[in-house]
Amino acid sequence: KSIVILISGRGSNMEAIVRACAAEEWPARIAAVISNRPDAAGLEFAAQHGIATAVVDHKVFSGERRREEFDAALRGVIDGFAPDLVVLAGFMRILTPAFTAHYVGRMLNIHPSLLPAFTGLHTHARALEMGCKFVGATVHFVTAELDHGAIVAQAVAPVLADDDEASVSARVLKLEHQMYPAAVRWFVGGRLAQEGGRVRQLDGVS
Numbered sequence: 001k002s003i004v005i006l007i008s009g010r011g012s013n014m015e016a017i018v019r020a021c022a023a024e025e026w027p028a029r030i031a032a033v034i035s036n037r038p039d040a041a042g043l044e045f046a047a048q049h050g051i052a053t054a055v056v057d058h059k060v061f062s063g064e065r066r067r068e069e070f071d072a073a074l075r076g077v078i079d080g081f082a083p084d085l086v087v088l089a090g091f092m093r094i095l096t097p098a099f100t101a102h103y104v105g106r107m108l109n110i111h112p113s114l115l116p117a118f119t120g121l122h123t124h125a126r127a128l129e130m131g132c133k134f135v136g137a138t139v140h141f142v143t144a145e146l147d148h149g150a151i152v153a154q155a156v157a158p159v160l161a162d163d164d165e166a167s168v169s170a171r172v173l174k175l176e177h178q179m180y181p182a183a184v185r186w187f188v189g190g191r192l193a194q195e196g197g198r199v200r201q202l203d204g205v206s
């Protein structure tokens with residue numbers, strides 16, 4: 001199986017997936033890491049690990065149809081690698097319905113909240129502000145509606161007395177680095193699929 005990972009910055013989830021793919025000898029390869037930002041730190045890690053990298057800079061596109069044009073260009077680059085799975089790992093662009101439809105059932109995202117709570121940005125700050133006692137992250141299939149696709153996996157962490165946004169986000173990120181590779185491994189092992197908008201997990205998935 002061929003996997004393409006999209007990033008916008010640090011790329012620590014991408015790194016966790018690349019490492020797990022090699023260490024656990026998945027029946028898959030990371031065909032490319034693609035960023036919408038030329039300066040995304042994660043691009044260097046990918047290149048150092050012999051993975052093809054590409055940049056589709058969203059800032060090049062302007063005007064009313066910039067989202068459609070960016071998505072069309074991005075899709076062209078992604079499809080050049082013929083992926084079975086597209087993994088969004090800290091990819092900070094809102095995608096058009098045409099784009100998400102093209103990858104239906106074969107695109108995953110990780111979002112740093114316990115969905116359906118706190119879609120969008122600043123999830124941990126908003127959770128702390130609300131007095132939440134637990135925070136977490138969610139892996140889900142991507143649909144046209146932002147952060148709304150069928151849920152594949154969730155990880156939960158407690159909020160402690162002295163927590164701030166940084167400490168909570170570090171605690172959750174550690175869990176993301178375990179959960180996201182596990183979910184991707186399920187998919188490439190044929191143990192995870194999306195059918196009729198719902199997640200189907202086959203035997204052996206825990």
Ligand code: GRF
Nearest residue numbers: 010011012013090110111112
């Ligand atoms: C993670 O918290 C992820 O859940 C969110 O953005 C962050 C990306 O971090 N979507 P990284 O680029 O994987 O280090």
